[in-house]
Amino acid sequence: MTTSKALRQRDIDHVVHPYTNFKTLAANGPLVIERGEGVYIYDDQGRRYLEGMAGLWSTSLGFSEPRLAEAAARQFAKLPYSQIFGGRSHEPGILLAEKLTSIAPQGLNHALFANSGSEANDAAVKIVWYYNNQRGRPARKKLIARYQGYHGVTVAAGSLTGLPHVHADFDLPIAQLRHTDSPSYYHYARDNETVEQFVERIAANLEDLIQKEGPDTIGAFFAEPVMGSGGVIVPPPGYFERVQAILKKYDILFVADEVITGFGRTGEMFGSFTYGLKPDMMSVAKALSSSYLPISALLMTDDIYNAVADGSAKNGAFSHGVTYAAHPVCAAVALETLAIYEERNIVGHVKQVSPRLQSGLQALQNHPLVGEVRGVGLLGAVELTTSKAARRGFDPKLGFGAYVQNRALEHGVVVRAIRDAVVVCPPLIINDAEIEELLDGLRRALDDGLTHARKQGWL
Ligand SMILES: Cc1ncc(COP(=O)(O)O)c(C=O)c1O
Structure with a gap:
C-alpha cells in the first residue's frame, strides 16, 4: 500500500509525535x-x-523474527490478559521473573514489571524513597544523576534525565534531583588534563556534592553504563570504580539503567558486566522483548525487596503497580527473546x-x-x-x-x-x-x- 498525501496530512493533523519539531514535520511530512x-x-x-x-x-x-510472532500468537490464544495484583499470577510472568533474575548481575533476585523504561526508572525512584522510609532513614530522599544521562520522560525519570531540552517548560526536574558531571572526556576535559586527572576531578566533584548536600540526605545515584541518548558516552577507564567506592562510602544506593545496554549490546549480557558494576537496582526494557511488545522490569536485591515487603505489611499492601505489569503476552515474547539470545x-x-x-x-x-x-x-x-x-x-x-x-x-x-x-x-x-x-x-x-x-x- 502506498501512503497517500492525504494520509500524511491526517498524520500531521492528528498524531502528536514524540521528540519532534512540529513545524519541520508539517513542512516535510512523516x-x-x-x-x-x-x-x-x-x-x-x-x-x-x-x-x-x-x-x-x-x-x-x-x-x-517469526518465533516472537508465534510466541505472541500462542499466548494470545491461551490467555491474552491477566493481572498480577493482590496475589494473582500467571506462568509467563513467573518464568520471566525467574529467568531474568538468573541472568542478571548477582544479587538482583526480584523483578517488578512495567511497560517502559521510564516507568521502570520512575518506580526505582519511588522504591528508593519507600526503602529509606522502611529502613528508618526518611531524610535520604535526594537523587543524583548525571548531565547528558537519559532515563526517560515521566516526572521522576524525566527529572533524572540530564538533558535541558527534556526539562524545558515541563517544570522539571523535581526538587529532589541533583545532577553531577557527565563522564565525557571529549566534551568536558580541561586543556592538558589526562583521562586519569579528569576521572579524579569528576569523582571529587561527586564527593563534594554529596558532602555539601549532606550524605544522610542522598538516597540513590542513577547511571547508564554507557550513556545512549546523551550521544553514546563511553565511561573512561576507572570512572565507575571511583564512583562506586564513593557510593559505598556514603551508603548510597546505585541504580543501573540498562535500558539500552542490557542483553548483549556492549558485548556482555549486561553493561554492568562490561564495566564491573554492582547495582542495587537495575532497569531493563527495549531489548528485553526485542521491542516487539512493550515490557520493562526493575530488578532489585533481597535487601530492597525485604524493605518493600516490610512496607506492604505496614501499609496493608505495596500500593504500586500498573495494569499491564507482566502482561502475559509481553512476558511470553520476552521469554522467547531471552531463549533466542541463549540458543543463538x-x-x-x-x-x-x-x-x-x-x-x-x-x-x-x-x-x-x-x-x-x-x-x-x-x-x-x-x-x-x-x-x-x-x-x-x-x-x-x-x-x-x-x-x-x-x-x-x-x-x-x-x-x-x-x-x-x-x-x-x-x-x-x-x-x-x-x-x-x-x-x-x-x-x-x-x-x-x-x-x-x-x-x-x-x-
Ligand atoms: C537509558 C534509557 N533509560 C530509559 C529510557 C526510557 O525508556 P522508554 O522510552 O521505554 O520510557 C530510555 C529510552 O531511550 C533509555 O535510553
Missing part, C-alpha cells in the same frame, strides 16, 4: 515505515533502509562482529569532520567538529547533525544525530556485510556533510 525484514525496514514508497539504530536502540533481533549465543555473536563496527568507526577518525570516535560492542558514535584541535561543535541552529542524518537516509542507512554526535546502534543480529553497508552509508553521509559545510563556509 517518513512512513511499512514493513521490516532482518536488519532492514521499508518505507511506503518501497525504499529499503538498513536500520542502524534498531528502532530506538531496541529491536535487537531485527524486524522479522547472541553475546558471542556481538563479540564476534562488533570489532568490525568499532574498527570501521575508528577509521573515520581521520575524516576532516570527525573529532572523536566512541563505542563499545554494537554501539558507536562519531562526533562532528568544526575544529579537531578545539573540539568545537557546530552551531546547533545550523541543524548540521540532522543534515548528515538525512544524507545517510538518502544512502539507505538509518543513523541518528544527537547534537554533534552521529550514533549507530544496529540490531544485534547484524552480520559483517551489513556492518560494512552501514559504515559505507555513514561514510558517504559524512562526505556529503563535508561538501555541504565547506560550501556554506562553516569550516
